[in-house]
Every structure is written in C-alpha cells, then in structure tokens.
Amino acid sequence: MDDVALAPRNATHGVIAVWAVSLVAALVLGFTLPAEVRTGWILIAFGGIVLLSFAVQLSYARPQGFIARVSASVGGALLLMGLVSAAFGISALAAAL
Known part of the structure; x- marks a missing residue:
C-alpha cells in the first residue's frame, strides 16, 4: 500500500x-x-516577537526554509514596529511645536 x-x-x-x-x-x-x-x-515587545516568531515557525515542524521564514517574520515585525514608533515620535514632535 502506498x-x-x-x-x-x-x-x-x-x-x-x-x-x-x-x-x-x-x-x-x-x-x-x-x-x-x-x-x-517597544524594545521589550520586539524581543517577545522574536521569541514568538521562533515558536510559531518551530510549530510547523518543517526544516525547509526555516531561516527564511524566521527572518521574514522578524524583519517584517521590525519594520512595522519601527514605522509605528516613528509615527508616534513624529506626532510627539508635532505636539511639542
């Protein structure tokens, strides 16, 4: 049987x-x-996101492309959190003027 x-x-x-x-x-x-x-x-949350990324990708139990998936998860999260932080920083500067 196959x-x-x-x-x-x-x-x-x-x-x-x-x-x-x-x-x-x-x-x-x-x-x-x-x-x-x-x-x-935000930095503490990003550390938690890195751990979450490893946990999620390890739960798939697929070694093919593991590094690419984790780096995509972490890189995208870094970009998103950076953009949100920049937006809050710019709004704080605008409010101070």
Whole structure:
C-alpha cells in the first residue's frame, strides 16, 4: 500500500500572524504608554516577537526554509514596529511645536 503524503501547512500564515501581533503590540503600547517609557517597552515587545516568531515557525515542524521564514517574520515585525514608533515620535514632535 502506498502512503499518501499529506500536504504541508502553509507556513506563510505564521509569518503574517507574527506581523499582525507585532503591529497590535506596537499600537497598544504606543497609545497606552507615555512617551518617556514607550521606547523601552517597544524594545521589550520586539524581543517577545522574536521569541514568538521562533515558536510559531518551530510549530510547523518543517526544516525547509526555516531561516527564511524566521527572518521574514522578524524583519517584517521590525519594520512595522519601527514605522509605528516613528509615527508616534513624529506626532510627539508635532505636539511639542
């Protein structure tokens, strides 16, 4: 009897999920924290996002493309969190003028 190989799950969903979590985390921290402590907490959240990215990609149990998927997750999260931080920084500068 031939064993039918199951189609692997699409790992792209994990990358997009990490991006969504990073965007939500950055927005929540940006709106709830004062500007003096916001940067430190964004950095802590990014560390958690890196760990989340590893956990999500390890849960797929597919070694093919693991480094590419993790780097896409972390790179996209860094870009999103950086853009949100820059937007909050620009708004704080505009409010100070």
